[in-house]
Amino acid sequence: MHPAPSIILFTVASGLGYGLAIMLGLGLLDPQALATKVAHVLSLVLIGGGLVSSTLHLGNPRRAWRALSQWRSSWLSREGVMALATFVPLTLSATLALFAGRHSLALDLVGAVMAVATVWCTAMIYASLRTIEAWHTPLTPACYVAFSLAGGALLAAFFAALGGGEPRGPALAALLLLGIAWATKRAWKRRVTALVSATTPETATGLGSIGKVRLLERPHMTENYLTHEMGFRVARKHAAKLWLIAVGFGALLPGTALVVLLTGQGDALVITAAALACLGFVLGLLVERWLFFAEARHTVMNYYGG
Amino acid sequence: MTSLPSLPAPKKIGLVIDLDVCVGCHACVVNCKEWNTGGYGAALSDQQPYGADVSGAWLNRIHTFEVVPQGGEIVGEAGDARIVHFPKSCLHCEEAPCVTVCPTGASYKRAEDGIVLVDEDKCIGCGLCAWACPYGAREMDVAAGVMKKCTLCIDRIYNETFEEVDRVPACVRTCPANARHFGDFADPTSDVSRMVVARGGIDLMPEQGTRPVNKYLPPRPRTALADMASLPLAENTAGAKGFFAWLDGMLDRI
Incomplete structure (x- = not known):
């Protein structure tokens, strides 16, 4: 599928934002501290x-409402x-924290559940689309x-290190959640690797009873909306390398940094480790x-030979 | 409203496409574009129409497949390969996944005849319906920023200013080989229903659970070249009579 940058940015940014809101709602940070605000x-x-950002890829954003x-x-x-x-x-939680320096448990919990x-x-x-078998699973x-x-726990550890309180609690939570997330x-990923597609060129054309179906000619010589949108290939070619990069930056780097944070001493070390963990995770x-x-x-793509 | 109609439609109009007959001339593709660029909704725009990288929105496309019989790795190994021209447009599914994913209510299935349509004034051009359609029946009009799809030529089939013979979709009207047929599948006595029964009409991608209305008629079995007379036709004299039969025999003998 074509990965619109605006969609990637949207899912990553809003995911981090909601994660952080949930951690704030669970009271992991001191509401009095400037870093928490x-x-x-x-x-x-x-x-x-x-x-x-999610509205940027729309054909008619003014009708988004x-x-x-x-x-x-x-x-x-x-x-x-x-x-x-x-x-x-x-917003109510944030207002309370910003101007009154306190938090309301009930409000925060509602916010966390809704997030x-x-x-x-x-x-x-994505998971509801049967057309994309890799996504069509509760694991998505x-x-x-x-x-x-x-991501929220990692950011919470960073803000705790900056002065919002004791960073070891959020850091421990982050380490645990990071492990769960990557597991x-x-x-x-294992499911995707093992996936045998139920849809083939034979079922797509209904010609399976005659034999094996192979595309001879596309409808047009050039690309079209469908092949642009559904047939993206660059990342597929380098998928193995990109997966290693994702795991390296997103799992190993923050994991190591969190262990350093939990075992090390000194504000500078703790802040640097937390910052590195967040940066690596986002990348x-x-x-x-x-x-x-x-x-x-x-x-x-069964109709387009891909 | 993007929920599907709760009651079965009294009419189920759609197309039968005969894969045995289609010659892959692309006339239906061109006439579809011609009719629909000036008909219902926004024009079907092209991008760089005279450039090297031309592209545009089409509601009907013909793919050409090569079918190699079972047991063969390469063409001709296990018998004759077949070339099948394969016209593809919206199948107006009964369980249309493109309709239910639409966030705005622009995409809908008509309760009265089952046609799947896009209300272009409500479409935000998010493209999710194109992702939800397993067949690639929907294409974004990049210039208008709205989703385009086959309307079953809704502006022809109910148009009473047209003569009866013209009240069919443009692709059906134009097909020189008569490979496309239009009718009501809810009526078991209609031509399309009878064709589906007689020829074993099939659904595309039944495993997707979309229950398409349009049906495809598979190619008829064909005599393999190897089973035909071993002599070239021009030298087959089996049917000769009278003087020519005598001459044939005499010339064979000398």
């Missing part, structure tokens, strides 16, 4: 920025509705939520998301 603002900026209407059937609509609704508790639900809806947009939303939580992703996640789109094979 910055964290509240950053989480809203990440979520809002992600949403704006209409996307809120079909929540009965469409996961994309549900995601939009949930994203807007979740702003209410998250998880929003990330779930985002992932279900599980990965999205797990990565969101891990889930590994299960997702790794961007590559992981790129692969998620680019590696996915769409059934329509």
Whole structure:
């Protein structure tokens, strides 16, 4: 599938934003500290920025408001509705933290639950598509939520290190969630590797009863919307290398940095380790998301010989 | 409203495409583009129409496949390969996945006749319906930023200013080989229903659970070249009578 940069940016940024909001909601950070206030603002900026970015790939962005209407059937609509609704508790929480320096447990918990639900809806947009077998599994939303939580915990550890309180708690949570996230992703990837596609050129054309079907001529000599949108190949060619890069930056680097943070002494070391962990994770996640789109094979390519 | 109609439609109109007959001339492709660029909704734009990298939105495309019989790795090894021209447009599925994913209500399936349409004034051009369609029946009009698809020529089939013979989709009207047929599948006595029964009409990608309305008629079995008379036709004298039979025999003997 064609990985629109705006979609990759949206899923990574909003995932991190919701993850951070959830960690803030669970009270991992001291609400009095300046770093915590910055964290509240950053989480809203990440979520809002992600949403704006998601409208950039639309053909008619000025009609985007209409996307809120079909929540009965469409996961994309549900995601939009949930994203807007979740702003209410998250903005109230942020206001409390910014101006009163405190947090309300009930409000924070509502915000956290809604944030998880929003990330779930985002992932279900992809997981609900039967046409892309790699995505059509409950492991897809599980990965999205797990990565969101891990990213949120990493950012929470960073803000704790900056002065929001004791960073070892969030760091330990981050290490645990990072492990869960990558284990889930590994299960997702194993499923994809083992996947035998039910849809083949034979079922696509109905000619399987005669023999093996091979494309002789495409409808047009040049590329079209479908081959652009569904037949992206660059990342597929280098998928193995990109996967190693994603794991290296997104799992090994933050994992090592978190161990250093947990065992080391001194503010400078702790802050540097937390910053490196966050940076590596974001880079790794961007590559992981790129692969998620680019590696996915769409059934329509059975008509295009790919 | 992007929920599918809850009751089965009283009419189920669609196409039968005969893969035995299609000669791959692309006339239906061209007439479809011609009709629909000036008909329903935004024009079907082309990008760089006179450049090297030309592309554009089409609602009907013909693919050509080569079918190698079972047991053969290469063409001709296990018998004659067949070339099958394969026209493909929207199948107007009963369980249309493109409709339910639409976030805006632009995509809908008509309750009265089952046609799947896009209300272009509501379409935000997110492209999710094209991702949800297993057949590649939907293409974005890059210039208008809205999704385009086959309307079954809704502006022809109900157009009472047309003569009866013209009230069929442009692709059906134009096909010089009569490979495309239009009709109501809900009526078991209609031509299309009878054709499907007689020829064993098939669904594309049944495993996707879309229950397409359009049906494809598979190519008829063909006599293998190897089973035909071993002599070239021009030298086969089996049917000769009278003087020519006598001459044939005499010339064989000398």
